[in-house]
Amino acid sequence: MYDNPDGVMIGLEVHVQLNKLKTKVFCGCVTDYHNDPPNSHVCPVCLGLPGSMPVINKKAVEAAIKIGLALNCKVEEHTQFYRKNYYYPDLPKGFQITQYDFPISSGGYVMIEGEDGELRVGITRAHMEEDPGRLVHEGTIDKSKYTLIDYNRSGMALIEIVSDPDMRSPKEARRYLDKLRNIVGYLDVFDGNLEGAMRVDANISIMGGQRAEIKNISSFKGAERALLFEIVRQKNVLRRGGVVVQETRHFDEAREITLSMRTKEEAHDYRYFPEPDLVPLKISGWAPAIKETLPELPDARRMRFVEQYGIKDDHAKALTSELKLAIFYEDVAKKADPKTAAVWVCDVLKGELNYRDLTVEAFKKEHMLSVLELLAGRKITEDGAVDIIRTLLDKGGSPEEIIKEKGLVIVAGDIVETAALEAIVENPQAAADYQAGKVKALNSLVGVVMKKTKGGADARKVREVLIAILSDGFYPPIEREKIEKTIIKIGDVMVEVSKPIANLLKKMGYV
Ligand SMILES: [Zn+2]
Structure with missing residues (x-):
């Protein structure tokens, strides 16, 4: 039983970018921007210009349902989009279209290899949202003199998969992420090799304290490192008699540390309200047909x-x-x-x-x-x-x-066998020593065979052949029971071999 000494609780929010869709989630901009210049795949909708109207991409909804089903979630009857209001330069509208009540799916689970056997990690919900633009900094975020913004990513379809706080170590978090990538990868909805295809926000608390949220970690290795760092940091705060505050932190991948960004917002800070430009969707009838297509x-x-x-x-x-x-x-x-x-x-x-x-x-x-x-x-x-x-x-x-x-000429099996026999005949003492239980004596015989075959033989194969001849007294290893053994005299040493081997040696003129 894993006793979780630091009382670690980890929950992860994973953003999966549906980068295999042809177009963005609310506009017709094409999604293959990865090799194109910044701000070249944009339109009034994904730039958030006043008066522009979003239109839902049906394929994105289908992909979201597919993911929900693959994560053992219940797909809801109705789903609806909300506005999450906040200002940030990567979000020109001043709000993000996401989901709040009525997410696409909820209540699923994923099985992973936990610290003490199989672990069931609950999936709270998997919902759709739009990706904001991308901020580019010079060097590290806290030292950069400027921020560049690329809106090519703005409006890409995202699925946010929120787990229950079921993971108890950074290693379990890493395994969960690997498993998630594995499952979603099977669904042919995203290409995990593209930049930013999966991004992680990690919530972590220890000893029942407040949780810190580490935002926008771009690699799984980074997530594991960030969580390891957070455990040490929170332990140090407690040791000094301090209190861990609920806050949002940024993971600096280069320095492998987390930095405080702001105190954590509550849901009400975002003033969620239903997106009036998109109708609620009735999706209850979609799931069965989509389930049929699951691989x-x-x-x-x-x-x-x-x-x-x-x-x-x-x-x-x-x-x-x-x-x-x-x-x-x-x-x-x-x-x-x-x-x-x-x-x-x-x-x-x-x-x-x-x-x-x-x-x-x-x-x-x-x-x-x-x-x-x-x-x-x-x-x-x-x-x-x-x-x-x-x-x-x-x-x-x-x-x-x-x-x-x-010139990988191939040293055929029978050449190895002949060389092995020769090696035994020429070094009967080593053969007898090995049969007497001196396991190391085999190494010198292997060396002799390798020399005879000019290194063309496979050392593992040579060992195998020598052991077969010397331990079982026969080679090739077929019909073991039927082969009678005999003791032959090589020089002054007695070695036990099978009759076929003895006959072979006689034919070769060795005994
Ligand atoms: Zn667009």
């Missing part, structure tokens, strides 16, 4: 992978952490051994992609299949396979070309 979500897919392909849960979890990766794996697993495919996609390819900050789209399925096929046919070593994958990512080409170019 298989990460948790369900993870369980199916374990069942259908017989892979480890850890692998299934990693493979379903991103939709594209899950599809990649499944396509490969249909044409190769699923377990081997899981190992190579998860443990090797995923790591190599991460290292290069690439997604799985950077690697061709056919190449993964060729690599697996070459491995299965024992045509390349495992080290050779890793080398091929790295070269494909760095320089391109095809596995066949790389094999030729690098």
Whole structure:
């Protein structure tokens, strides 16, 4: 049982930008502004000019319902927009169109891996709103001499997902965020790689004290760091006999500290009232049809992978952490051994992609299949396979070309076996020592085999072959029970091997 020593309570408000929609939420401005100059995707509506009127984007409402359903929320019968009144330069209208009473959906949950097993994090609500513009500062926000404003982002559709304060550590908060990105990523409504696609406000209190709200954290790592910092800061305030005040704080990503911005507003400070320019929406009939379009979500897919392909849960979890990766794996697993495919996609390819900050789209399925096929046919070593994958990512080409170019000649299994036998024959004492329980004696034999195969053999494979010959007394490891063992004399040393091995050694003229 996790006893939460600091009495930490964390609730998160996550803003998901629906950047895969073609147009903004209340106007026709197109959303693919990310490579364009500032203030080039704007119109009277998203600039908040007087007299302009918003028109709702139906696709945005559908996407919001989709997200609500995927988060196990109840989709409401009616939904309505409100004006949240405040002045800030990124909000030229002087109010933000958002939701207050009658959000699109509420009362859901997400399961995450908690400090002590599975943790259910409640979803208070998921509602729609418009994104404000973007403020750009020189250096840090508190030292910058000026503020620049880019309204390209103004009016982008956002879903704000508000959690219950169920998380008890920064690590749990991080896992919740990962899970949320994972789920929403499956719905094809946003591209998580675009700048500002997911932004986090974090509420945190300790020891039942007042909560601080940390605003606009742009990365998940940042959220974890900000929360860690806040716990230490609030503990220090209490230790000095002070009181933690309810306030809004800013996270300075560069310095990894939070700074006080203003005392926290109450809801009534915003004077919410229904947006008179948008009619209330009756959405009760929409949910069933949208539910039909929901894809298989990460948790369900993870369980199916374990069942259908017989892979480890850890692998299934990693493979379903991103939709594209899950599809990649499944396509490969249909044409190769699923377990081997899981190992190579998860443990090797995923790591190599991460290292290069690439997604799985950077690697061709056919190449993964060729690599697996070459491995299965024992045509390349495992080290050779890793080398091929790295070269494909760095320089391109095809596995066949790389094999030729690098001279990754393949030390076939029987060559390794012959070399292993030779190594044993030439070093019978090491073989006998190993059989007598001196495990380290194996290393010198591995060294001999590596030398004989000029480094072309896979060291893991060599160990495996040597152990098979020396421990079980036979190789290849088939029909173990049926193979009789015999003791042979190599030089002055007695070594126990299988009869086929003994015969082979005789044929080779060693005994
Ligand atoms: Zn516009």
